Amino acid sequence: MAATVIDGKAHAQRVRDALAGEVARFTEQAGAPPGLATVLVGDDPASDVYVSNKQRACAAAGIAGFDHRLAPDAPADEVATLLRALDADPAVSGILLQLPLPEHLDARALTELIGPAKDVDGLTAASAGALAQGRPGLRPCTPTGVMELLDAHDVALEGAEAVVLGRSTLVGRPLALLLLERHATVTVCHSRTADLESVCARADVLVAAVGVPRLVGVGHVKPGATVIDVGINRGPDGLVGDVDFDAVAERAGLITPVPGGVGPMTIAMLLRNTLAAARAQQAPAAVRST
Numbered sequence: 001m002a003a004t005v006i007d008g009k010a011h012a013q014r015v016r017d018a019l020a021g022e023v024a025r026f027t028e029q030a031g032a033p034p035g036l037a038t039v040l041v042g043d044d045p046a047s048d049v050y051v052s053n054k055q056r057a058c059a060a061a062g063i064a065g066f067d068h069r070l071a072p073d074a075p076a077d078e079v080a081t082l083l084r085a086l087d088a089d090p091a092v093s094g095i096l097l098q099l100p101l102p103e104h105l106d107a108r109a110l111t112e113l114i115g116p117a118k119d120v121d122g123l124t125a126a127s128a129g130a131l132a133q134g135r136p137g138l139r140p141c142t143p144t145g146v147m148e149l150l151d152a153h154d155v156a157l158e159g160a161e162a163v164v165l166g167r168s169t170l171v172g173r174p175l176a177l178l179l180l181e182r183h184a185t186v187t188v189c190h191s192r193t194a195d196l197e198s199v200c201a202r203a204d205v206l207v208a209a210v211g212v213p214r215l216v217g218v219g220h221v222k223p224g225a226t227v228i229d230v231g232i233n234r235g236p237d238g239l240v241g242d243v244d245f246d247a248v249a250e251r252a253g254l255i256t257p258v259p260g261g262v263g264p265m266t267i268a269m270l271l272r273n274t275l276a277a278a279r280a281q282q283a284p285a286a287v288r289s290t
């Protein structure tokens, strides 16, 4: 294998260990820990695992966890009332509404009930707008986790050709903006991009966030490129990413595996955002930034 494999699990653990120290100092000084409220509506097994992992990670870092579970048929009013109460609760620094929501609920409208100061998932229009305009604010966790891995491996971004595969509000779009902020030349690809392979093959930094198992093959990759795989696809072989890892690792310079790459970073960044939110709420005049 030519590529160096990025160990996202180990890096996430280092970030979490460092955060635990920062959280302890915050708690001593503020007299109360940062708090993360998670809201899960329904009984989707994958969401249940994600929320439980987030709550466990909070406890390990010394962050207070508020784990709210609502019935699958919970009416919009009930979810809205809970979100408003959490937004007003000073013990809650950050609020995470676990997506997807059951079909009868409007995810966008409910997400907007989270004030920007507590939007630790960075998904409200206010947070997205702040990112688009380069203003301080809480940034979405998965894209921030990707940036953190790139920085931890000293990947040069200024002037680099970066190609982001996927344009979702959760991953692709915010990631493209974060790369742009760091002076990369960014191209965003999607399902209607013509000649995807040759566009990807220009990239010094290629990030795949599409949700199509092993879409990115060796032909999509420039020799020596950094390849970051955000995809998580459950199939007969277990979890696979959007990148054909074995083939691409022969050509890339640096590559993330799935699992054990970007995934663990998402939770680490959520904890970091929660601490940043708590600090900003304690000192509202301070610059709000992750």
Ligand code: NAP
Residues within 6 Å of the ligand: 142, 165, 166, 167, 168, 169, 170, 171, 172, 189, 190, 191, 192, 193, 196, 209, 210, 211, 212, 215, 230, 231, 232, 233, 262, 263, 264, 266
């Ligand atoms: P999404 O909302 O479904 O967006 C997928 C994007 O990929 C869309 O922009 C879509 O294009 C594009 N796309 C789909 N098929 C394509 C193809 N054949 N060629 C080129 N582009 C294509 O997904 P998401 O929420 O961004 O998530 C993407 C993947 O990341 C999923 O596997 C998800 O499970 C994973 N994920 C992982 C983490 C983590 O913590 N590691 C966090 C979030 C998501 P159009 O816009 O044209 O439809």
